[in-house]
Structures are given as C-alpha cells and as structure tokens.
Amino acid sequence: MFKERELVIATKHKKEKVIAPILEKELGVKCFTISNLDTDILGTFTGEIERKTDPVTTARNKCLMAMELANCDMAIASEGSFGPHPTIYFAPANEEFLIFIDRLNNYEIISREISLETNFNGADINSEEELWLFAKKIKFPSHALILKNSKENFTEIIKGIKNKNVLKKIFYNFISRYGNAYVETDMRAMYNPTRMKVIKKTTKKLVNKINSYCPECKTPGFSMRDAIFGLPCEKCKLPTQSVLKYIYICTKCNYTKEEIYPNKKHSEDPMYCNNCNP
Numbered sequence: 001m002f003k004e005r006e007l008v009i010a011t012k013h014k015k016e017k018v019i020a021p022i023l024e025k026e027l028g029v030k031c032f033t034i035s036n037l038d039t040d041i042l043g044t045f046t047g048e049i050e051r052k053t054d055p056v057t058t059a060r061n062k063c064l065m066a067m068e069l070a071n072c073d074m075a076i077a078s079e080g081s082f083g084p085h086p087t088i089y090f091a092p093a094n095e096e097f098l099i100f101i102d103r104l105n106n107y108e109i110i111s112r113e114i115s116l117e118t119n120f121n122g123a124d125i126n127s128e129e130e131l132w133l134f135a136k137k138i139k140f141p142s143h144a145l146i147l148k149n150s151k152e153n154f155t156e157i158i159k160g161i162k163n164k165n166v167l168k169k170i171f172y173n174f175i176s177r178y179g180n181a182y183v184e185t186d187m188r189a190m191y192n193p194t195r196m197k198v199i200k201k202t203t204k205k206l207v208n209k210i211n212s213y214c215p216e217c218k219t220p221g222f223s224m225r226d227a228i229f230g231l232p233c234e235k236c237k238l239p240t241q242s243v244l245k246y247i248y249i250c251t252k253c254n255y256t257k258e259e260i261y262p263n264k265k266h267s268e269d270p271m272y273c274n275n276c277n278p
C-alpha cells in the first residue's frame with residue numbers, strides 16, 4: 001500500500017532526521033522535505049506567533065500545506081506542547097502528536113506520546129552566575145538557548161544560541177539595554193536532542209499503528225481506543241483500578257474487538273485494591 005510511494009515530511013526544523021529512517025524502513029516509502037514550507041505561520045514556541053488551534057489540528061494543517069506545495073498525496077507532521085504533566089502536576093512534560101495522512105486512500109492516523117524527558121524551562125536572569133547555572137541545568141550547549149528582554153515581550157528575540165561566548169555577549173547586551181534578560185530552552189527539534197528522542201519514539205508508535213490492520217476491512221490504524229478498568233482483586237474479588245480489558249476500534253468500518261487481561265494478569269495484588277488496602 002505504501003511501498004515506493006513519496007511522502008513529504010512537513011517540517012522546517014530537521015525532524016526528518018529521526019522520522020524518515022523509521023518510515024522508509026518500516027513502510028518502504030520515499031521521504032522528502034520542501035524548503036519553502038513555513039510551519040512557523042501556524043505558531044511558534046517562543047510566542048511571537050500564537051498557535052490558534054489545538055496540536056492535532058496544527059499538525060494536520062502542516063500536512064495539508066506540505067501536500068499542496070509538494071503536489072504529494074501522502075504526508076506526516078508533528079506538533080509538540082510543553083507544560084505540566086497531566087497527572088504529575090509538579091513535573092514538566094513534552095506532549096508530542098504525530099499525524100499521518102494518505103489522501104489517496106483516505107487514511108488519517110495519529111500517535112501521541114507524553115514524556116517526562118524534557119528540559120523545558122525558562123527564567124529571568126540578572127547575573128552571569130545565574131546564566132551559567134541555568135545553562136548547565138538545560139544541558140547547554142548540546143541544547144540551545146533563547147534570550148529575550150522579558151518573558152511576554154517579543155521586541156527582541158535571539159534564538160538557537162549554542163556557543164558559550166555568543167551567549168555571554170548577547171546576555172550582557174540585553175542587561176545593558178533592558179536591565180535584565182529572560183532565558184529559555186529552544187524547544188525547536190533541531191536545537192533540542194531530548195525532544196528529538198521523544199519525536200522518534202512517537203514515530204515508532206505511529207508506524208506500529210499504521211501496520212496494525214483491521215481484521216474486518218484491512219484498513220491500517222486498527223488500535224486501542226479505550227481501556228476498561230476493574231481487574232478483580234485476588235483476595236476480595238472486588239474491582240480495582242487496574243486495567244481489565246482494552247477496546248480496539250476501526251476508524252473506517254467501526255469493527256470492535258475486546259482484549260481482556262491485556263497485561264496477562266487475571267487478578268490484581270491486594271496492595272493495589274482500595275478495599276483491602278484503603
């Protein structure tokens with residue numbers, strides 16, 4: 001279905017370095033990028049251009065833009081968000097969405113990954129000592145920095161700083177002109193190897209999803225859509241918060257399949273039971 005077909009990767013931040021090898025090996029496609037695609041018009045991490053849609057819609061729009069410019073019927077794009085983890089609120093997280101569109105066969109398949117592996121951070125800096133402490137914390141210079149005059153002010157923004165002497169020079173320039181500087185991690189993929197690893201992991205999940213075919217209509221993307229909790233406690237037999245079964249649904253024909261005991265356990269340890277161990 002995909003072998004030898006061309007696929008455009010909708011990126012201007014070098015994401016093809018981790019995405020293309022996986023897709024070419026697992027799907028047999030021929031990946032390429034286009035130089036005149038400006039995905040920044042859909043929003044930037046630094047905030048000077050606001051992202052006006054959710055991550056999935058933004059990634060989908062990237063695909064549509066790239067397919068139009070490249071005259072190609074297959075595309076892939078990613079979109080990342082950074083902030084508090086949805087369940088571990090005190091920890092920063094990187095949430096990545098990857099969308100695959102095959103316009104020829106009318107397929108759209110999405111994968112998602114939430115990772116605690118991120119150096120996402122930012123701070124007001126008033127001294128060189130604070131600057132180097134922050135730089136060390138975010139793994140500079142392997143990970144680039146951004147400097148601006150204040151967090152919500154976009155009058156002057158210097159991105160992609162990876163050189164120690166350049167960073168020091170720009171910092172003192174900001175201090176002399178504005179009295180302070182705001183420093184943050186550059187979350188663009190080509191300047192952030194940690195984020196690039198998360199994109200790679202999301203790509204692998206996407207490929208597994210694409211290669212999972214509906215038993216009924218053979219459509220790619222047959223995947224788990226819901227988890228049903230209630231695995232019985234080994235001691236009291238009451239339902240626990242552990243997974244009892246997964247529900248798989250085909251996006252095309254709506255064929256549904258249940259996988260009971262997906263973790264190969266028929267009961268849960270009483271230590272995880274709210275009745276036995278409240």
